[in-house]
Amino acid sequence: MPKTLSLLARAGPAAIAIATLLLAWQFYAYLSGISPTILPSPVRVAEQAWANRRALWDNTLPTIRATLLGFGCSLATAFVLSILLDFSQALRRALFPVFIVSQTLPLVAIAPLVVLWFGFGLMPKIMLVALVTFFPMLVALVQGYESTEKEILTLLRSMGAGRWLRFRLARLPSAAPFFFAGLRISITYAVVGAIFAEYAGAARGLGIYILNAKNNFRPDLVLAAVGVSATLTLLLFAATVLVQRLAMPWVRLERGPTP
Amino acid sequence: MTPKLELEDIRKAFGTTPVLDGISLDVHAGEFVSILGPSGAGKSTLFQMLIGGIRADSGSIRCEGQLLGPEVGRFAFMPQRDALMPWRRILDNVTLGLEVQGMGRKAAREKVLALFPEFGLAGFENHYPAQLSGGMRQRAALLRTVAQERDMLLLDEPFGALDALTRSGMQRWLEAMWRRHRWTALLITHDVREAVFLSDRIYVLSARPARVVCEFSVPLPRPRHAGATGLRDASAVEAAVLETLLKTETIGESNP
């Protein structure tokens, strides 16, 4: 019971801030008499979102699929590579610059190219999502391994643990907090990446829905789709927080009083 | 009798900074020996050599007469900070050494569980380290060390991070435990009283670059905390050791 209360207390200020913002927007749209084809009020956005819920939902599903598949691929690749990099300094020196360059590529230029090469299907979306999320995950993992307490490694060595055992028993678990921090950041990138990929060309998806709504002078539907993507991001974010709580029960003990 | 451990003329420099300047010492089976020296002298560095973390520039390390090779498994090491893994429960922290040796989880647990009461940790098997007090963490770290059943314990300032009261309690407890188990032990400490209280012999090191300035034997009867005469004799030894230690410190200061 106190747990839910404290959760409410923490979520409260954010809820109030958002409500205030929406109210101000509603009043402005109402009082200034601005045309809804330029700035629709939040109430109108909500109405239109409800009226078009079938279309919105049909376009959200492909985005979710692209996000999760792309993120899954990126996660698996980042994990395998992070282990290789942790074991080989030469590999780290050789590959890190390449990864950094991959992060500086402007998505605006890359997205249409990837679509051009791989078509309108799922593949280019997965690739773009993986591109934007791979590096943050890789860096988080490599940094996490490096954060291992030196004394723990010395202790393991004194016990006769080899390189792999030291990795498994100490470096890998030490990376957990870094891993989850990276996860929280890149899951939000993942949604944006998927929408951007669809924007560059897709049969269905939130990105293409936004593009069409814009071309039809329907900012209310654009905003409705934005609302959906924001909700999606928040849900995924919450899911990572939940998984972290389950996977790392000791972290809360370190911060709070003992139960 | 050949000593359990024998260091001869160990030298080590990090870059151009000499740290160990010809250290020789020995430890016999069943003996409790302390190394006492100022901070930064190179005491932890000495332990690193024993557990294979770094190599000496010159000198020899012998275990029961044989040169120490790259093989491990002679020493159970307790690092300066407790180095408990925050993500493992106390029970799993304590079995770590046995796990590394390849013992199954179940057998390892059974083996260490019997030791929990003696270490004052009964009932805390499933707690995380963050839930334990400083003294309990040190006892858990010590339990993890002795559970490995090695020839010799290497204790690097096991009580350095504790408050004075807890530390005194831990020293008494360790002395009682040692009388029961007669581990061969090498202890690093800054604390003169601790060294005199626990040890059969004490090596006093100079400030960096470290040499052995003096070797004391502590001929006091055990248990060590008995009676007023025991206290007076201990004070006499403490005074002598402290005198030597302070002298080396001033030498260190005048020739930086």
Ligand SMILES: Nc1ncnc2c1ncn2[C@@H]1O[C@H](COP(=O)(O)OP(=O)(O)OP(=O)(O)O)[C@@H](O)[C@H]1O
């Ligand atoms: N890996 C290293 N590289 C360079 N210098 C080092 C290294 N390890 C230790 N030193 C230096 O060697 C000296 C001795 O260090 P060491 O940790 O052995 O001291 P200590 O006697 O254990 O000190 P304390 O009592 O404070 O723990 C220090 O001056 C330290 O800076």
Ligand SMILES: [Mg+2]
């Ligand atoms: Mg030290």
